[in-house]
Amino acid sequence: MICIILPLISILTSPELVLSSSSLFGSQASSPNQNIYTVSRLNSEVRLLLENEMGIVWLVGEISNFSAPVSGHWYLTLKDSRAQVKCAMFKGNNRRVSFKPANGQQVIVKARLSLYEPRGDYQLIIDSMQPEGDGLLQQEFEKLKMSLAAExxxxxxxxxxxxxxxxxxxxxxxxxxxxxxxxxxxxxxxxxxxxxxxxxxxxxxxxxxxxxxxxxxxxxxxxxxxxxxxxxxxxxxxxxxxxxxxxxxxxxxxxxxxxxxxxxxxxxxxxxxxxxxxxxxxxxxxxxxxxxxxxxxxxxxxxxxxxxxxxxRHYLAQRKHLWLHTTNQLNRLHPKHQLQRQSQRLDEYEYQLSAAIQKRLSQENQHLSTLAHRLSLRSPVNKLDVQQHQLNQSTQRLRVAMDKVLTFKQHQFSVMVEKLDMVSPLATLKRGYSITQDHKGKVISQAEQVYVGESIITTLESGTIEATVTKVSK
Missing domain, CATH: 3.40.50.2300 (Response regulator)
Structure with missing residues (x-):
């Protein structure tokens, strides 16, 4: 079907259209200016040709680029291994779809050919959609039913x-x-x-x-x-x-x-x-x-x-077929199609507005970042950082000075300990001397201080000796 429509479009957009428009749209005499098309008029005429000549088509393909904006309409692309076509399904029709379409899904659709005039895009307006398996079976069912009924x-x-x-x-x-x-x-x-x-x-x-x-x-x-x-x-x-x-x-x-x-x-x-x-x-x-x-x-x-x-049922089937045929003819002239095209254009403006808002927000965010950077350069926080750095350096120097003083004092203490050790009674004990005390702990320096039978304690360099006096010599 696409291969049939594209040559028709190429004929309508060729230079010869200016010379032969009277044969297409009336044979009455007209001025040369009336034979020159505007882009809007050309797209409008092509849309009418597509919608009136082709009518309803059935199409099977894979969904891609599926979009469902807040307007409730669906926009998607149907494709196979060699070609693709843009599609729109308005909310009045997509409410009857019993499943949620997804990218990559194979479907069969009933649609009519049209043209989105603002961009000159060839597209399909989908009336109904079914998964490929059920849709093909239903189509085969209807085909056989009509054939047998005709017989x-x-x-x-x-x-x-x-x-x-x-x-x-x-x-x-x-x-x-x-x-x-x-x-x-x-x-x-x-x-x-x-x-x-x-x-x-x-x-x-x-x-x-x-x-x-x-x-x-x-x-x-x-x-x-x-x-x-x-x-x-x-x-x-x-x-x-x-x-x-x-x-x-x-x-x-x-x-x-x-x-x-x-x-x-x-x-x-x-x-x-x-x-x-x-x-x-x-x-x-x-x-x-x-x-x-x-x-x-x-x-x-x-x-x-x-x-x-x-x-x-048989009578209703016949009347339904006649009704569908009449409905298709009325649909081509129905004002809802104009509303659908306007709604599609509104979605286009919505996308453009959203992009403009995002761009403006990005610019304002960038400006805000510049002001924030300039403010940070003048912020007292930087001075506080410098003062904090100086404080840390002073603290470090104070610690070094304290360590030096402490080391010096430790050295002096060591020298004094050595001098004290030289006069300490413990040093005398190391040279072989001992200290003798009575049982009360009093140091005995003369023999008269003890008597025979008294207990005494002798402190050596290592350990003590407890003894009993057996003889006293004066």
Whole structure:
């Protein structure tokens, strides 16, 4: 699609446009000045061509440069390995997106081509967005549904009525699934005598569609039952995908036995539901449709209601298609697109204002830093630092002087200790002399001071001697 649009833009922006504008926008005679385009007029005309000629497109790609400003709009780029395109999704549409987009995510979008006139940027305006897997399945679902509807496979006149009193019911589902047990429980409760034939089959996975078609064919060959229930329990779109295969749809349409489609829950709708003779909202409801009890009239009414719902669904699908077609035409002329473009321009101005504010703040911060530096040069803190340095030097000199005085005093003390040691009685003891004291500690210097039998103590250089006087010589 991009390759188609770019040549169109190149033609519109070529010099020949000035000479041929009358053929593009009217054949009436006009003055030469009217054929000269302004840039604004050129971008406006190109935007109208893009929006009116291309209409709605589907696009798959990887998200990058995702942005969500306070306005609520989304801006992003969709890219693949070789190209990229700018996109905008306005808040009126992105509110319906069920997931949070992220850079690197693969998505499929429904969008219309446009041009952002102020910059001349080619862009997409996104209406809806889905993850790639679910989106592709949904798109494939819609494509097959429209194709089969066009062939008439959903036509009500091709559907068989259910037998009012079935003689045997066939169930085509998984033999281990909860759906089978729900069907059997309902049939046992409502009509225990009703025979049931089970045709086990896969209901999920790659080979499930072929397996289901073969089971329907086998039931038609055997002709054991006069009604068939085909279905399974609930699940995701991918889990139920085997009931959206064309082979299953055509096999159901070709069945000579009436078929009730009972796939998933009430909200789950598959191609099999459209083709089947009757669509039941759940497997249990299908079992109630084929069984009779005291509320037979109520069941008949329910059956008619389901048939009416199926017909109404088909009618709504046709009307929805017509509505979408009409809506797309109206959207191209809707004033909201002008508002969206103005809103996008407002976001652009917001970005510019934010950048200007940031630049001004940066300049003011730089000026403030210069003033702070000049103030610091004149601050009394610097003088205090100098005085503190001088104080530290004086303190250091005082400590050095004190150390010198202390060293000198220590030297004097050592000299005096040596002199004192020279006259100390301890020095005399070192030379072999001793000191003798009586038991009272009095020094004995004469023999008359002691008597025989008295205890005396003699102090030597190392240790003392205690003795008893045995003789005194005068």
């Amino acid at each position: 008439g496979l959903f036509a009500q006149n091709l559907k068989f009525p259910l037998p009012p009193h079935p003689k045997c019911v066939g169930v085509i589902t998984s033999k281990t699934g909860a759906a089978l047990y729900d069907i059997l429980d309902v049939l046992k409760r409502r009509d225990p005598s009703l025979p049931v034939v089970i045709y086990p089959t896969l209901v999920q996975g790659e080979n499930a569609a072929i397996d289901i078609a073969q089971a329907i064919g086998r039931a038609n060959t055997r002709q054991e039952c006069d009604v068939l229930i085909v279905g399974r329990g609930g699940g995701s779109l991918e889990d139920l995908w085997c009931f959206n295969h064309e082979i299953v749809a055509r096999t159901i349409a070709a069945s000579q036995i009436p078929i009730i489609s009972a796939v998933g829950h009430e909200v789950d709708v598959t191609i099999a539901d459209y083709v089947a003779d009757v669509r039941a909202p759940t497997p249990s409801a299908a079992a109630e449709l084929v069984s009779n009890d005291s509320s037979h009239k109520r069941d008949t009414l329910r059956n008619l209601t389901h048939r009416l719902q199926s017909t109404f």
